[in-house]
Amino acid sequence: MEYGSQEEDDWRIQNFEARHHHHQHQQPKKTMPFIKLPSFNGDNDPNIYLGWETKVEQMFNVYEVKEDQKIELASLEFEDYVMRWWHQLVMEIGLNKRLTMVSWNDFKLCMRAQFVPPHYRNELLLKLQRLHQGPRSMDEYFKDLEVTLIKINMHESEESKIVRFVSGLRREIQNVVELYEYTSLKKLVHLAVKVESQLLRKTSFKHTHNDGFYNSSWKDKNKFHNQDIPSNSSKESTPQTSKENSSPSRTKSPTKTSNKKCFKYLGFGHITTNCPNKRTMMVKGVIVVSDHSD
Known part of the structure; x- marks a missing residue:
């Protein structure tokens, strides 16, 4: 052979x-759950x-x-x-x-x-290296970190996990968390969640008062102020109107077309020879022009 x-x-x-087969006969049967x-x-x-x-x-x-x-x-x-x-x-x-x-x-x-496959582990290692909280909540970020470590089957120490977790936090949360002492990852996550909640409350309070109360009060104040003080256009139009209304009987000055004056009857718009106050009569075929006097 x-x-x-x-x-x-x-x-x-x-x-x-x-x-x-012989080994199975020699051993007693196992009781499988x-x-x-x-x-x-x-x-x-x-x-x-x-x-x-x-x-x-x-x-x-x-x-x-x-x-x-x-x-x-x-x-x-x-x-x-x-x-x-x-x-x-x-x-x-x-x-x-x-x-x-x-x-x-x-x-x-x-x-x-x-x-x-090996490349899957390499991709997870790169993801773990670049893992940051970003816009996600603290709970989502921590769960993503834990699941990635489990998938890689990486058994890190507690200190290594703490360093990795803090380095991925948002800057405003990281600055506050670093001021405190923590002995375990669980306490660190609890502290980070509290810091995140406080920052969210401050941001919400600021937006609510700036966009709601203060802006509405300022707009109402300006609204009442504008109602009390008349505008410039009304100021300008009011005197003109009053002036026009105050002198309705004022004689208008002669226009350019009415510069001619009749010196005999003191009329405007014509001369003496063309005065309409003259009366024309026909007497025995002879035209007689006489002056008209009222």
């Missing part, structure tokens, strides 16, 4: 299955696997599952591609082609190597 041939692999598989875990089908999105892993760990903690039962319970919920991939992996472990997974952490490392 040649080393590494197909016959040798078949012999190893048969030997493994026989030993595994009845837990309905979420299924996993090997989706290409790393977030789906990380969410599945987090949910499974949470259920293990709630039901107090033993360490040697976690891998078997989790693998029972594999579907489609993951089920076939896992079966092949178990066979390779039996053939000593892979290291045996003895703990839940070994299982998670193996699963992350398969379903979480």
Whole structure:
């Protein structure tokens, strides 16, 4: 039999299955807890696997599952591609082609190597490096920081988390927080939330009074002031009107067309020869022009 041939692999598989079957008969049956875990089908999105892993760990903690039962319970919920991939992996472990997974952490490392690509971790590290609060609330910022650390599987010390959290705060909050002493991340987050609430109240109070009370009072004051003091146009128009009304009987000065004057009857607009006060009569065929006097 040649080393590494197909016959040798078949012999190893048969030997493994026989030993595994004999091992199962020798050991007493395990009492597995009845837990309905979420299924996993090997989706290409790393977030789906990380969410599945987090949910499974949470259920293990709630039901107090033993360490040697976690891998078997989790693998029972594999579907489609993951089920076939896992079966092949178990066979390779039996053939000593892979290291045996003895703990839940070994299982998670193996699963992350398969379903979480390396570039995803690099992207998360860059996001963590540039993570800032920005316009978000304190609660949203802190949750984003915590979730990113969990996804990277980065176990930072309490001091490192505190430094990272403070460096990402908005400047006005950071300036106040740095004046206080804090011994834990939990107390620091509580302090930052209080500072944020105070700043929001001050900003809201300032906008409310500046835009509402003071502006309306100033506008009302100007409104009453303008009603009490007449405008310049009314000042100018009032004297003119009064002047016109005060002298309605004033004789208008002669216009340019009425400069002519009759010196006999003292009329305007004509001369003596054209005076309309003359009376014309016809006496025995002779035209007689006589002056008319009232």
